[in-house]
Amino acid sequence: xxxxxxxxxxxLASDPGSTASSTRLKLEHVSHHFGTNxxxxxxxxxxxxxxxxxxxxxxxxxxSTLLNILGGLIRPSKGRVLMQGEARPDCLNPLTxxxxxxxxxxxxxxxxxxxxxxxxxxxDDIARCERIGEMLRLIGLQDFANAYPKQLSGGMRQRxxxxxxxxxxxxxxxxxxxxxxxxxxTRTLLLEELATLIARAAITTVYVTHNLNExxxxxxxxxxxxxxxxxxxxxxPIESSIDKRREGDANLVSAEKRLWSMIRDEASAADKELxxxx
Amino acid sequence: xxxxxxxxxxxxSFSPRHRxxxxxxxxxxxxxxxxxxxxxxxxxxxxxxSPFAVARALWRHALSGDLWTxxxxxxxxLAVGWTLGTVIGISVGIAVGxxxxxxxxxxxxxxxxxxxxxxxxxxxxxxxxxIGEGSKYATLAIGVFFPTVISTYSGLDNVQRNLxxxxxxxxxxxxxxxxxxxxxxALPSVLAGFRITISVAIILLVAAEMIGADxxxxxxxxxxxxxxxxxxxxxxxxxxxxxxxxLSALLTRIEQAAFAWR
Numbered sequence: 001x002x003x004x005x006x007x008x009x010x011x012l013a014s015d016p017g018s019t020a021s022s023t024r025l026k027l028e029h030v031s032h033h034f035g036t037n038x039x040x041x042x043x044x045x046x047x048x049x050x051x052x053x054x055x056x057x058x059x060x061x062x063x064s065t066l067l068n069i070l071g072g073l074i075r076p077s078k079g080r081v082l083m084q085g086e087a088r089p090d091c092l093n094p095l096t097x098x099x100x101x102x103x104x105x106x107x108x109x110x111x112x113x114x115x116x117x118x119x120x121x122x123x124d125d126i127a128r129c130e131r132i133g134e135m136l137r138l139i140g141l142q143d144f145a146n147a148y149p150k151q152l153s154g155g156m157r158q159r160x161x162x163x164x165x166x167x168x169x170x171x172x173x174x175x176x177x178x179x180x181x182x183x184x185x186t187r188t189l190l191l192e193e194l195a196t197l198i199a200r201a202a203i204t205t206v207y208v209t210h211n212l213n214e215x216x217x218x219x220x221x222x223x224x225x226x227x228x229x230x231x232x233x234x235x236x237p238i239e240s241s242i243d244k245r246r247e248g249d250a251n252l253v254s255a256e257k258r259l260w261s262m263i264r265d266e267a268s269a270a271d272k273e274l275x276x277x278x
Numbered sequence: 279x280x281x282x283x284x285x286x287x288x289x290x291s292f293s294p295r296h297r298x299x300x301x302x303x304x305x306x307x308x309x310x311x312x313x314x315x316x317x318x319x320x321x322x323x324x325x326x327x328s329p330f331a332v333a334r335a336l337w338r339h340a341l342s343g344d345l346w347t348x349x350x351x352x353x354x355x356l357a358v359g360w361t362l363g364t365v366i367g368i369s370v371g372i373a374v375g376x377x378x379x380x381x382x383x384x385x386x387x388x389x390x391x392x393x394x395x396x397x398x399x400x401x402x403x404x405x406x407x408x409i410g411e412g413s414k415y416a417t418l419a420i421g422v423f424f425p426t427v428i429s430t431y432s433g434l435d436n437v438q439r440n441l442x443x444x445x446x447x448x449x450x451x452x453x454x455x456x457x458x459x460x461x462x463x464a465l466p467s468v469l470a471g472f473r474i475t476i477s478v479a480i481i482l483l484v485a486a487e488m489i490g491a492d493x494x495x496x497x498x499x500x501x502x503x504x505x506x507x508x509x510x511x512x513x514x515x516x517x518x519x520x521x522x523x524x525l526s527a528l529l530t531r532i533e534q535a536a537f538a539w540r
Binding site for chain 2: 071073093095096097099101103105106107108116117119120148149150164168
């Protein structure tokens with residue numbers, strides 16, 4: 001299995017050297033409010049090419065909003081987002097999302113859901129089928145190509161979501177709590193796989209989560225947001241390389257404890273807040 | 279509480295199940311009781327002809343061929359009128375569901391005109407479109423139009439926003455989003471609307487044929503009524519009921535085929 005994955009992860013690019021994304025993202029003084037409700041306050045952040053950044057914060061701190069601003073799905077009330085660097089020539093959709101609720105079309109099969117995002121750009125049927133096949137192998141879904149989403153487990157559905165995102169060869173990957181709709185066991189399994197994929201693909205990635213464990217496992221830097229209105233509280237770099245980290249590493253566990261003590265009080269206060277933003 | 283005993287099962291009620299055979303049996307028992315009532319003279323023939331008499335009337339008209347002439351005339355009106363109303367209704371429904379500019383004006387008109395009983399307008403349609411087929415098509419089309427608009431735009435409104443956002447996030451063209459996300463998402467609601475509009479169309483068909491037609495099941499029923507041929511009258515009604523049942527069964531088939539993914 002491990003060998004298979006090594007063999008399969010490389011076709012992300014014809015030349016393994018070019019796999020790495022060269023796209024840099026810059027948030028400049030981004031603020032946002034819904035109505036009179038201030039959600040984000042003056043966020044400035046520089047995300048290096050190929051870097052994995054985890055956005056962490058208590059519920060309602062605007063981390064999903066920030067992610068949607070990054071990818072151009074929400075227009076910020078103030079400030080701007082810059083994208084720098086040349087995307088790879090075969091990139092079909094530079095800014096690509098993996099959604100918390102998977103966002104699969106229930107009337108399309110696994111294959112059809114991946115095909116959906118390619119149809120506008122790859123008009124050659126054979127080329128498109130090859131790309132779909134490559135993604136299905138990458139994520140271990142070969143046997144489920146013709147299954148409908150309702151037949152799949154949550155973990156399988158999110159695999160489709162990930163395969164769909166990687167199929168367009170993104171320059172930046174935005175993941176909005178991709179594992180939070182899954183049960184704990186599936187989450188642990190998929191987290192391992194995601195870590196391998198992310199480490200290999202080296203795509204500029206922003207990963208929103210409220211789960212410190214996920215953030216510590218996947219990110220080069222953890223950006224801690226305060227509760228509403230979200231401000232950057234601290235940025236914590238994690239030195240060890242992503243594919244060497246393991247579930248239960250002593251330094252990850254101690255880092256998780258440290259992080260939790262930092263946000264504990266805020267999380268508790270955020271929990272007792274009335275949510276008017278929704 | 280003391281002592282011991284098996285825990286009773288308490289979650290039995292409130293879960294009705296579908297049993298097709300008991301539905302068929304109910305219809306059979308109903309017909310049988312009706313026939314027995316007629317046979318022993320409890321139900322006078324003019325008051326309500328027996329099922330057997332109705333079947334005989336149907337047979338007679340089937341043999342003479344006027345059953346088929348009338349049925350064909352009605353089916354043609356149903357097909358043309360319903361299709362016309364459905365095509366225009368879906369188009370307007372899509373416009374209402376997609377474009378802010380059209381939404382409020384179109385909805386205002388729909389809300390104002392939908393409650394009008396179309397039957398009241400039949401004489402007007404005869405003046406506008408002539409006593410011939412035109413007025414029949416128009417009556418059906420208008421009756422079908424309004425519910426179709428409503429089922430189409432509410433279907434579009436209920437397409438999950440996150441799927442649309444997903445399409446946008448992958449830079450799909452607007453046309454692709456409409457064709458591959460919005461319309462398939464609205465389809466269940468549109469097909470549910472068909473169930474209503476088919477019944478509406480049959481009701482209006484008969485009404486229109488009763489007001490100004492010399493052929494069709496409606497005209498057939500009216501003529502039978504005028505002559506107090508109650509067996510013919512019920513025969514016509516049975517044809518309508520069968521027509522509705524057949525079309526509804528057809529729709530169920532289409533739904534099953536279209537929504538295998540559900």
